[in-house]
Amino acid sequence: MAVSTVSDMAAKQRDATAEHSPRRVWLRRLGPFLPIAALAAIAALTVDGFGTTPNLIAVVQASAITGIAAIGTAAITISGKFVSLAIEQQAVTAAYVFAATVSAGQPVLLALVLAFAVAIILGLVQGYLVSRGLNPIVTTLAFGSALFGSVVMLADNRTITLSPNPIAWLGGGTTFGIPNQAIIFVVLLVLGSLFLSRTKLGRQMVLTGANPKAADLIGVPTRRIVMIAFVAAALTAALVGILVVGQVSQAKSDMFRGLTIDVVAAILVGGIAIQGGEGQLWRAGFGAIVLTMLGNIMLLLGIDAGVRDLLKGLLAAGVLLSMRLLKARGS
Amino acid sequence: MRNALKLDTGFQVRLAICVVLLVAFSLTMPGFASIANAASITENMGLIALVGTGIMLTMVVGELDLAVASVAAVAAIMALSLAETSLALGIAAALITAGLYGAVIGYVIEKTGVNSLVLTVCMLIALRGLALVMAPQRPAILPADLFWASDALVAQFGPVTLLGVIGFVVVIIVGLLMRYTRLGLSMYAVGGNLERARGSGVATLPVYMTAFAGSAMLGASAGILAALRSGSASGIGFDSFLLSGITVAVVGGVPLEGGRGTILNVLLGALIIRLISSAVSLGGIPGSFESIVIGGILLAMLLLDYWLRRRERKLQPARA
Numbered sequence: 001m002a003v004s005t006v007s008d009m010a011a012k013q014r015d016a017t018a019e020h021s022p023r024r025v026w027l028r029r030l031g032p033f034l035p036i037a038a039l040a041a042i043a044a045l046t047v048d049g050f051g052t053t054p055n056l057i058a059v060v061q062a063s064a065i066t067g068i069a070a071i072g073t074a075a076i077t078i079s080g081k082f083v084s085l086a087i088e089q090q091a092v093t094a095a096y097v098f099a100a101t102v103s104a105g106q107p108v109l110l111a112l113v114l115a116f117a118v119a120i121i122l123g124l125v126q127g128y129l130v131s132r133g134l135n136p137i138v139t140t141l142a143f144g145s146a147l148f149g150s151v152v153m154l155a156d157n158r159t160i161t162l163s164p165n166p167i168a169w170l171g172g173g174t175t176f177g178i179p180n181q182a183i184i185f186v187v188l189l190v191l192g193s194l195f196l197s198r199t200k201l202g203r204q205m206v207l208t209g210a211n212p213k214a215a216d217l218i219g220v221p222t223r224r225i226v227m228i229a230f231v232a233a234a235l236t237a238a239l240v241g242i243l244v245v246g247q248v249s250q251a252k253s254d255m256f257r258g259l260t261i262d263v264v265a266a267i268l269v270g271g272i273a274i275q276g277g278e279g280q281l282w283r284a285g286f287g288a289i290v291l292t293m294l295g296n297i298m299l300l301l302g303i304d305a306g307v308r309d310l311l312k313g314l315l316a317a318g319v320l321l322s323m324r325l326l327k328a329r330g331s
Numbered sequence: 332m333r334n335a336l337k338l339d340t341g342f343q344v345r346l347a348i349c350v351v352l353l354v355a356f357s358l359t360m361p362g363f364a365s366i367a368n369a370a371s372i373t374e375n376m377g378l379i380a381l382v383g384t385g386i387m388l389t390m391v392v393g394e395l396d397l398a399v400a401s402v403a404a405v406a407a408i409m410a411l412s413l414a415e416t417s418l419a420l421g422i423a424a425a426l427i428t429a430g431l432y433g434a435v436i437g438y439v440i441e442k443t444g445v446n447s448l449v450l451t452v453c454m455l456i457a458l459r460g461l462a463l464v465m466a467p468q469r470p471a472i473l474p475a476d477l478f479w480a481s482d483a484l485v486a487q488f489g490p491v492t493l494l495g496v497i498g499f500v501v502v503i504i505v506g507l508l509m510r511y512t513r514l515g516l517s518m519y520a521v522g523g524n525l526e527r528a529r530g531s532g533v534a535t536l537p538v539y540m541t542a543f544a545g546s547a548m549l550g551a552s553a554g555i556l557a558a559l560r561s562g563s564a565s566g567i568g569f570d571s572f573l574l575s576g577i578t579v580a581v582v583g584g585v586p587l588e589g590g591r592g593t594i595l596n597v598l599l600g601a602l603i604i605r606l607i608s609s610a611v612s613l614g615g616i617p618g619s620f621e622s623i624v625i626g627g628i629l630l631a632m633l634l635l636d637y638w639l640r641r642r643e644r645k646l647q648p649a650r651a
Contacts, residue, residue, distance in 0.1 A: 082448060134633050135587045137397070137448050138577060142633065145574050145626030152619040261456050274449045306463025306566070313457025320453060324445045 040290075043297045050300055057179065059289070059296050064181035065240055067288035069259060070266040071185075071192050072236025074284035075229035078196070080209035080276025081136040083264050084230070086126070086144030087237050088256035093151050094119055094241030099160040099251035108166045115238050122147065123234030127227030144260075152253045159252040162245065171246020181243055188236070189285045196281055205229065210277025261309075266291055268316035271323055291315075341584045345599040352606045360613050368613070369490035372605045377498020378553050380601040382572050383579025384502045385549030387597050388542045390580055391509075393522040393589030394440065394447035396546040400572040401458035402429055403554025407564035408462055410555045411471040418477055422555055426548055433547030437540035447543075455573075462566035470565035473558070484560050494556055499598070501552065505545065506594025514541055522589030550576070574622075578604060578629040586636065604628065 044051040069087055076084055094115040101111035126143055130136045165171075173180050196202035207215045208222045215222050240259070245251055270287025272278055291312060298308050357364035382399055389396040406425040413421030436454065440447050465471070473481065484494040509515035514537060520528040521538045529535060550572065558564035583600030585592035604625065611624055 082446075083452075129630075129633070132637060134637055137395070138581070138587065139630070139633055141574060141577065142626045142629035145622045146630060147626075149619045149621070149623035149626065153617060153623070157617075157619065261459075264452055265456055268449065268453060274446060304464070304467060306460045306465075306467060309460025310457050310464060311460070313453050313455070313460060316456065317450060317453035320449060321439070321443060321445060324443050328443070 040293060043293075047297055047300050050297060055296070055300075057177075057182075059293050060182045060185075061179040062296070063285075063288045063292035064179065064185035065244065066259070066262045066266050066292065067185045067285045068181075068188060068243070069233075069236050069240045069263045070270075070284040070288050071188050071281065072233040073263050074192075074267055074272055074281055075205065075232040076136065077267055077272050077274060077284075078209050078276055078278060078281070079205050079226050079229040080212060081130055081226060081229065082274060083137070083267060084126070084140040084144075084233050085137055085260055085264075086140040086147065087233070087263050088259040089144040089148040089151070090119065090122055090234055090237035091241035091244070091256045091259060092251075092253060093122065093147060094238035095245045095251040095255060096151055096155050096160065098242050099162055099245050100155070102162055102166060103160055112242065115242055116235060119234040119238035120231055123231035124227060126234070127230030130230065131223040131226035148253075155251075155253070157253055159250055161250040163249065165246065165249040167242070167246040168249065169246075171243045171248075181247075184239070184243070185285065189282060192281045201225070201228070206277055208276075261312075262288075262291065265312050265316045269312075269319050271319050273323065273327075274320065342593070342596055342599070345582075345584070345596055345603065349599055349602050349606065352603065352610075356606060356610045360610060363610065363613055366490055367487075368609060370487045370492050370495070372602075372609050373490060374485070374492045374495040374498075375608075376598075376601045376605040377495035377502075378557060379572075379575045379579050379604065380502045380598055381498050381549050381553040381556070382576035383583060383597050383601055384505055384594065385546035385553075386576040386580040387583065387585045387592050387594075388505070388509075388518070388545040388549070389447065390585045390587060391522045391589055391592045392518050392538055392542045393525065394539075394542065395451070395577075395587070396433075396436075396543060396550075397448060397451040397573060398436075398454035398458060399546060399550035399576055400569045401455045401462060402432070402547045402550045403557075403569040403572050404462040404564065404566050405429075405458050405465065405554075406551030407554035407558035407569065408465045408471045408566070411473055411558055411564050412465065414477055415474050418480060425555055426551055429547040429551035430544045433544035434540040436547070437543035438536065440543070441536050441539040459566060466564065466566055470563040470568070471558075473562040478562065480559050481562050484556065494560060497556065498553075501549070502594060502598060505549070509594070514538065518542060519590055522591075524590070574625055574629070575604065578625050578632075581629055581632045581636075 049055055069091065073084055073087060076082070097118050098111045098115040101114050102108060122143075126140060129139050129143075170180055175183060194202075196206060204215065204220045205225050205228070207220055208225045212222050241251075241256070244255060248255070266287035267284050268274065268287070269290055270283035270285070272280065272283045272287075294311065294315070295308050298311075362368060382403070385399055386396060406429050409428065410418075410421040410425040413424055436450065439445065440450060484497075485492050488496075509518065517528070517533045517538050518541070520531075520533050521535055525535070553572065554564070554569055557569070579601045580592070580597060581587070581600070582603055583592070583597030585597065607624055607628070608621055611620055
């Protein structure tokens with residue numbers, strides 16, 4: 001594939017938009033989601049108990065955990081570094097740091113500060129390595145393994161139980177009937193979207209993912225932006241860790257098994273261009289909701305967990321390939 | 332061959348590391364320098380060398396297969412489930428299925444240009460689900476009348492077991508095929524420079540299909556061997572294959588950008604990792620320490636590679 005310049009790409013994009021009618025562009029953007037939306041509509045009509053308000057609230061709450069982590073991880077994707085495979089390990093780390101500090105009799109605020117400070121350091125280290133050109137997937141895989149081993153060893157693989165739990169209201173509570181986790185999810189999604197579209201740094205992040213060489217040439221601090229993306233991912237993973245401690249009042253080593261996979265699947269199913277350079281953060285949240293919704297439907301239908309994972313993976317592959325093919329045909 | 336070894340400083344460095352580790356652990360750890368421990372080291376080395384060689388195949392063509400652990404789980408469960416009818420049939424069916432699956436993945440990657448990391452992550456999720464579907468409540472179990480197969484695999488011949496020997500033989504055959512067949516050499520050409528390889532008439536489709544089919548079949552064979560050894564296979568029992576496979580390939584000097592990599596170095600990479608793991612477990616350090624060690628080795632190797640490349644870049648203008 002020949003290296004195309006920025007102006008080439010811009011010209012190609014202009015041609016593409018001029019050639020296709022607005023309807024075609026709309027179809028191209030939303031095309032991959034149509035089958036999913038259709039599925040949701042059919043489920044609401046045919047699956048008993050799916051369309052009820054309590055069930056829908058439960059779906060939103062269940063998707064909040066995956067969704068919050070996906071928002072931060074999407075920053076990595078958007079800046080062109082694929083995904084992190086160390087999400088659940090970072091969430092476990094934050095859960096242990098928070099729970100250990102609180103159970104040592106320290107104030108909640110200090111526990112929060114410590115958990116987030118550790119997350120920032122972890123994010124900076126990974127971001128530094130990846131921004132120097134190390135492969136993000138392999139680096140985070142290795143980092144996650146070393147981190148998880150360290151945390152489990154330091155914690156002696158114990159379960160830390162918090163009673164009383166000072167943040168139960170945050171993890172498990174509701175405000176006006178809406179789960180607090182869901183409110184945090186939506187607020188973060190809005191803030192993140194505004195950051196990407198309205199701030200200079202956010203737009204620089206999108207450009208870094210779209211064309212790192214061009215971004216470098218016009219003076220965008222691409223390395224710093226990659227580090228910021230990894231810090232954002234680490235912070236949301238830590239937030240998830242703390243929220244779940246609030247919900248279940250304990251920290252243990254296997255509490256987030258499968259989170260990394262759920263987050264990666266959410267990002268892929270949401271259809272954020274995995275090559276980077278797309279600023280549509282809502283897709284990450286959308287992916288998390290869709291996957292949770294599908295899981296919920298299958299649970300109501302009595303389909304077992306293996307089938308759910310199987311379909312999750314196939315759906316992610318389907319969206320990935322259809323986006324790839326539509327893009328190839330469009331340009 | 333002697334000439335090739337002379338040129339390959341990477342091989343000598345790895346051999347030296349192996350010798351140093353072997354001597355150091357043997358002198359400091361009671362029980363390390365025993366025939367039984369040697370058999371355990373070579374047996375597990377053969378197993379992770381199989382996975383690492385599969386990863387190497389995809390890395391040489393400039394891609395990476397992240398689904399090996401899930402493929403291993405599905406293949407192992409399939410082989411054990413069919414073993415009630417016939418063990419040979421089960422193993423053959425599992426290997427052929429893995430090969431066909433890999434060929435399809437390679438085909439899709441070549442035809443669509445989709446990123447292999449991302450597509451294989453999807454497959455990692457999907458096949459893990461499939462493994463859970465195939466063995467829903469409890470692991471697949473080897474029928475009691477086939478326990479002789481487990482015993483045969485761990486039968487010890489001096490410092491090696493049959494399982495280790497199978498691993499070595501398969502890995503070395505793959506290495507010879509890569510070095511002395513047209514298709515094998517094409518893999519290096521594609522990984523070195525895809526455009527130039529295409530321009531000089533290399534058919535890239537068979538290269539991709541072979542790399543991913545090979546990776547899936549090697550991962551599957553490691554999964555089947557491990558399952559026969561332990562007599563059972565569960566959906567999540569093979570998760571460590573991915574990290575150890577990548578670590579073996581990276582410690583074995585296969586660059587992530589592709590185009591290079593030799594089997595002898597990968598074997599030494601597997602040996603280095605098993606020597607360290609064995610010392611860790613003999614030292615009575617808790618199991619979680621092993622994931623620190625493997626993750627740490629991989630991180631250290633990535634950093635070393637980065638540092639060496641940066642030094643090379645700095646030196647290059649001076650040379651020109």
